[in-house]
Amino acid sequence: MKISLQRETIVASLQNIIGAVEKRQTIPVLGNVLLVAKEGSLLMAATDTEIELQASIEASVDEPGEITVPGRKLLDICKALPDESVIRFDLDDQRMRITSGRSRFLVTTLPARDFPLSDSSNEGVAIEVPANLLSDAIRRTSFSMAVQDVRFYLNGLLLELSNQALRAVATDGHRLAFSTAEIEASLDEPIRSIIPRKSVMELGRLIPSGDESITLWVSALRLRVQLGNVTMTTKLIDGRFPDYNRVIPVDCDKSLVIDKALLVQTLSRASILSNEKYRGIRMKFEAGRLQVSTNNPDHEEATDELEISYDAEPIEIGFNVGYLLDAFNRIETENVRLLLKDGNSSCLVMPLDSDDVKYVVMPMRL
Amino acid sequence: MSTSRKIIHIDMDAFYASVEQRDNPSLKGQPVVVGGKPDSRGVVCAASYEARRFGIHSAMPCSRAWRLCPQAVFVPPRFEVYRSVSQQIREIFQRYTDRIEPLSLDEAYLDVTYSEQAGGSATLMAQEIRREIVQRTGLTASAGVSNNKFLAKAASDFNKPDGITVVLPEQAEDFVAQLEIRRFQGVGPVTQKKMQAEGIFTGADLRQRSLAELRQLFGKSADYFYNIARGRDDRPVESDRERKSIGAETTFETDLSDVPQMLSVLNNLAESVVGHLQRRELCATTLTIKVKYSDFQQVTRSYTDARGFDAAADLIACFPWLLSRTEAATRPVRLLGVSVSGLKSLDGMRQLRFEL
Numbered sequence: 001m002k003i004s005l006q007r008e009t010i011v012a013s014l015q016n017i018i019g020a021v022e023k024r025q026t027i028p029v030l031g032n033v034l035l036v037a038k039e040g041s042l043l044m045a046a047t048d049t050e051i052e053l054q055a056s057i058e059a060s061v062d063e064p065g066e067i068t069v070p071g072r073k074l075l076d077i078c079k080a081l082p083d084e085s086v087i088r089f090d091l092d093d094q095r096m097r098i099t100s101g102r103s104r105f106l107v108t109t110l111p112a113r114d115f116p117l118s119d120s121s122n123e124g125v126a127i128e129v130p131a132n133l134l135s136d137a138i139r140r141t142s143f144s145m146a147v148q149d150v151r152f153y154l155n156g157l158l159l160e161l162s163n164q165a166l167r168a169v170a171t172d173g174h175r176l177a178f179s180t181a182e183i184e185a186s187l188d189e190p191i192r193s194i195i196p197r198k199s200v201m202e203l204g205r206l207i208p209s210g211d212e213s214i215t216l217w218v219s220a221l222r223l224r225v226q227l228g229n230v231t232m233t234t235k236l237i238d239g240r241f242p243d244y245n246r247v248i249p250v251d252c253d254k255s256l257v258i259d260k261a262l263l264v265q266t267l268s269r270a271s272i273l274s275n276e277k278y279r280g281i282r283m284k285f286e287a288g289r290l291q292v293s294t295n296n297p298d299h300e301e302a303t304d305e306l307e308i309s310y311d312a313e314p315i316e317i318g319f320n321v322g323y324l325l326d327a328f329n330r331i332e333t334e335n336v337r338l339l340l341k342d343g344n345s346s347c348l349v350m351p352l353d354s355d356d357v358k359y360v361v362m363p364m365r366l
Numbered sequence: 367m368s369t370s371r372k373i374i375h376i377d378m379d380a381f382y383a384s385v386e387q388r389d390n391p392s393l394k395g396q397p398v399v400v401g402g403k404p405d406s407r408g409v410v411c412a413a414s415y416e417a418r419r420f421g422i423h424s425a426m427p428c429s430r431a432w433r434l435c436p437q438a439v440f441v442p443p444r445f446e447v448y449r450s451v452s453q454q455i456r457e458i459f460q461r462y463t464d465r466i467e468p469l470s471l472d473e474a475y476l477d478v479t480y481s482e483q484a485g486g487s488a489t490l491m492a493q494e495i496r497r498e499i500v501q502r503t504g505l506t507a508s509a510g511v512s513n514n515k516f517l518a519k520a521a522s523d524f525n526k527p528d529g530i531t532v533v534l535p536e537q538a539e540d541f542v543a544q545l546e547i548r549r550f551q552g553v554g555p556v557t558q559k560k561m562q563a564e565g566i567f568t569g570a571d572l573r574q575r576s577l578a579e580l581r582q583l584f585g586k587s588a589d590y591f592y593n594i595a596r597g598r599d600d601r602p603v604e605s606d607r608e609r610k611s612i613g614a615e616t617t618f619e620t621d622l623s624d625v626p627q628m629l630s631v632l633n634n635l636a637e638s639v640v641g642h643l644q645r646r647e648l649c650a651t652t653l654t655i656k657v658k659y660s661d662f663q664q665v666t667r668s669y670t671d672a673r674g675f676d677a678a679a680d681l682i683a684c685f686p687w688l689l690s691r692t693e694a695a696t697r698p699v700r701l702l703g704v705s706v707s708g709l710k711s712l713d714g715m716r717q718l719r720f721e722l
Binding site for chain 1: 669671673683684687688715716717718719720721722
């Protein structure tokens with residue numbers, strides 16, 4: 001294998017796929033990036049066997065071939081070379097020689113046949129969606145996914161696709177994020193997939209924010225998305241996501257609209273002295289004002305107050321302030337709507353102008 | 367041994383089933399099975415005395431109970447109610463002593479050695495407690511009174527239901543001598559068979575064996591058997607405040623080999639464990655299941671969640687995964703246990719969860 005290419009081209013694409021390189025590296029080849037040089041192009045791939053990222057770039061290929069090289073080192077070397085430099089790759093016996101100007105590197109390789117590249121054919125049904133709708137849905141919900149929960153189906157994002165709507169839902173059991181957007185599609189039946197957490201993060205990073213169409217290939221076992229010159233293929237979580245409709249409250253009889261920035265500032269100030277682990281905060285809604293207070297095991301205390309337009313019966317409720325701030329910070333309108341029932345029932349947070357985004361937060365018992 | 371202790375063992379009579387009969391009078395006098403549906407893979411949590419006459423007992427698959435007694439009324443368990451009754455009973459105990467060791471929602475040891483109520487008479491205290499339980503809950507309990515846990519428990523079993531048995535220290539040897547070994551705490555179906563094969567049917571038979579012989583037969587358990595055959599048992603009543611973990615377990619008469627049935631057993635055990643947690647306003651960070659296979663090999667599997675477990679649903683959600691890490695799907699199982707540890711006080715604010 002003998003190829004040469006431009007530093008900026010390879011660095012940009014390596015950065016796009018490096019997230020899939022296995023960090024723990026229990027299987028050595030998973031720490032490597034696959035390089036496949038064909039006439040005029042270089043295909044690079046990284047995988048941890050759950051998510052696979054491939055990038056295809058232009059290259060001048062003197063001698064085709066395929067090999068794997070340590071992914072992190074390859075990226076670090078290419079990044080460290082001067083701007084605009086041309087980088088040459090020659091396979092020298094068992095090692096890859098990387099040269100540019102007077103810099104030269106010899107790195108170890110592993111055979112390409114050891115690399116678990118996914119089946120290249122597209123599986124399942126194809127659906128086209130505007131990139132920005134998927135990107136918004138991920139941004140609005142992914143923060144609520146569980147982390148290493150034993151209920152493995154919560155360690156991911158539920159993506160529901162029908163002929164009318166694209167829905168994303170995530171929950172860790174304490175809070176839930178829901179987002180829906182109108183789309184037009186012609187599916188034979190709706191799709192419900194749980195995308196693993198890491199793949200959601202990579203997808204959120206790679207997806208363009210414009211309204212161009214992207215194609216999703218979805219089967220029962222995997223999802224493939226073409227994002228510019230990058231192809232992402234991810235396994236799906238084989239489990240049943242809970243019925244989120246049961247969690248979104250419908251019986252909140254107290255509602256109010258609050259200036260989001262003021263609320264976020266007030267909560268952030270008080271949260272400084274909340275218990276570091278549980279981050280509990282008390283909120284007392286009463287006629288015309290919201291009182292916020294917190295304390296911690298060191299007997300430190302904070303209280304704050306905010307004028308609000310509220311005339312329902314007073315209610316006192318506790319929350320993990322982090323969960324509230326996470327939700328408020330994803331809302332794009334200046335004002336937020338809060339819907340409450342009582343001190344032991346969940347709270348619904350929504351933007352002012354639409355019901356398309358909903359955050360449900362379970363309270364803390366005071 | 368130090369000065370003689372006064373131990374009471376209180377055991378509610380057919381607890382879950384009696385609560386159901388109390389709350390639904392049409393069930394009175396009927397064979398009642400608390401547990402899964404008859405055609406389900408659930409197991410029996412409890413059976414009324416009427417149902418027991420058909421050979422139905424707890425931890426039996428519901429399908430088998432149904433075959434034994436097709437006219438039985440199957441009702442789903444209402445653990446919330448059982449826990450609240452359990453709490454009422456505990457409040458009664460607390461008027462007599464703070465040294466209370468609950469064994470489950472319906473059973474507890476009380477150490478009343480230093481209690482001065484009823485003139486310091488453990489027998490009178492046990493009678494008062496039984497009377498107060500009836501008054502407060504409408505349910506009956508049986509009591510055993512003696513100078514140690516083994517004798518108190520065997521005694522409460524002696525006059526069931528709605529009875530009391532007192533075993534004075536000087537009566538201990540005679541009492542144990544006539545007891546069938548299946549009535550001994552710690553003698554399960556398998557040990558029972560082994561003892562019977564050795565010609566041991568009663569306490570008297572057991573007593574004739576030397577410690578060396580017993581050690582050869584029963585290994586680690588030999589010392590315990592040797593002592594109880596003589597009516598001796600030095601185990602203290604451990605109030606749950608002192609315990610670092612809370613657990614419950616069930617041994618099956620017939621080994622289980624059906625995973626859904628095992629999950630159903632674990633779920634029932636979780637309800638009991640959570641009852642203890644909630645009563646003490648604790649949450650636990652580690653959940654452990656214990657699986658003993660038919661060949662007595664035993665494994666445990668644990669899961670730790672720093673956010674803490676305090677609801678049965680939290681535990682139940684973990685069981686399929688924990689059980690899948692054992693060989694329960696391919697090897698018959700004779701015992702299942704659930705315990706929680708890493709106990710933390712719930713004082714202060716507590717995060718609530720969705721019912722997912």
